[in-house]
Amino acid sequence: MTLDITGLKVSIGGKDVLRGVDLRLQEGRVHGLAGESGSGKTMTGLAVLGLLPHGSRTSGSVTLGGRELLTMAPRELNKIRGGEVAMVFQDPATSLHPMLTIGKQITEHMRHHLGLGKREARARAVELLGKVRIPGAEEACGRYPHQFSGGMRQRVAIAVALACSPKVLIADEPTTALDVTVQAGVLRLLRGLCDELGLAVLLVTHDLGVMSAVADEVSVMRDGLVVETGPRGRVLREPSHPYTRSLLDSLPDAQIEEGGR
């Protein structure tokens, strides 16, 4: 199933946050969205799920398999949110509930969306935890988020997002809060899940290295507009927009290559 975003505009309190964003997410592909903070990357992700802050106005269209999400009634949208479209947030320390066991957090929406019984849901939770490679999945279900390390928590958050077999996964800076070694594991996991389950992934990140590692397509955003879109190899190697060029040049590696330290 594809997710199409066309001419998406969002204004919050009279300020234009997005000024006409066009993106297309395809099955089994990772679409990377890059840009500095404040460029509207996160807002694009939130707009898809109707999670924008109160008082924001949207126009344009977001369609999932032909259905318009922006104007959808809340009741309908609730079925899609967490079901067909899922999200992974930046900081697993705050996106998971500290007082519920992770087994509870994985099964809760599964029982709601899929109507599973307690036992079935639990079995599936164990299976999912195995899939995101949490050691001792059976026992891990009864533990709380604080008992896991940062990387493990993000894996749990991914398991939560995958619980209802979504078609589209929106990952908002999923590895920013993690160490590089842990990040490598999470990126491999994301890429593998995308290939295996045919997920359409929107990967929001400011890290062009991460982008280069997992994204198939790359879009670069600035001030609420997509300034450049294209296949990863072209955008990162031969950027056509000066802004993309400047982003690449501001990386520490680029500065070393220039000879200055």
Add this chain to the structure above:
Amino acid sequence: MSLLTIDDLVVEHRSPGRPVVRAVAGVSLDVRAGEVVGLVGESGCGKSTLARAVCGLNPITSGGISFEGHAVTPLGLRRRRLTGIQMVFQDPYASLNPRRRVGDQIADGLRTSGDTATRPADLLERVGLPREFAGRHPHEFSGGQRQRIAIARALAARPRLLIGDEPISALDASAQAQVATLMRDLAVESGAGLLFISHDLSVVRLIADRIAVMYLGRIVEAGDTAEVWANPRHPYTRALLGAIPAPDGLGVLPAELPGDVPDPADPPSGCRFHPRCPHVMDVCRVEDPVFGPVSCWLHADGIPSAPPEAGRPGTA
């Protein structure tokens, strides 16, 4: 003589009802004047504890820290004479007082060093902010600007050693390299040493003269930045460098280091890295490689205590 000498430092965290956590387990490190030393490692490896101990913010269990030949004593309630070490903290949203003007906060630093000639505005200028910002409060600034103010405040005390404890991790990617370079330039310009702690290796590479890699309370490899980068010798350093994704557009997934950082309250026997090491040998499980500059049995040549070719990996 080096500016800061850390000798076999051990720092333990004790809390009631919990096992003792040995956050820093025997670290020796030198920082010379005008030198930038980068300390890198995963979260939970004890980098921050080490930095706090150097400032006297954490009591030390054994070993010694000396600054300009004098031992660093724990910070107490009394006014401190040791103002030659200044620290820039991780989160500029928490390290500045929200209720005081930034100029006044910088003036605190100037008063410590007895500097009456410099104005807070001069320091703001040095960190690249307009002079008139001195009258503003911290909430009027972005993260990058706040961190610049925190740096200005630390510099105001005329430190001979500046410590940055993850000073860039709370900043935007575009501001990170800028702030790190600024810190380096200002420290080196004033002849001070800089101990820069970060988990972001690419930035450390950009600014550090020497690099020390820490794993679970120990320094596993230390050396010149360029050398370590070009030829990492410890398997952990290799794994760390290999995990950085390159923005080359080739779609190469970074190499993964299996496993998690073990619990520092219960470190593995022998070499602390052996459960995750791809080149693990029999000796690693039993004996701790306590030598430098690369604490690994693979690089034990010429070390008197090295075992005679004990189970070297053939092809690994």
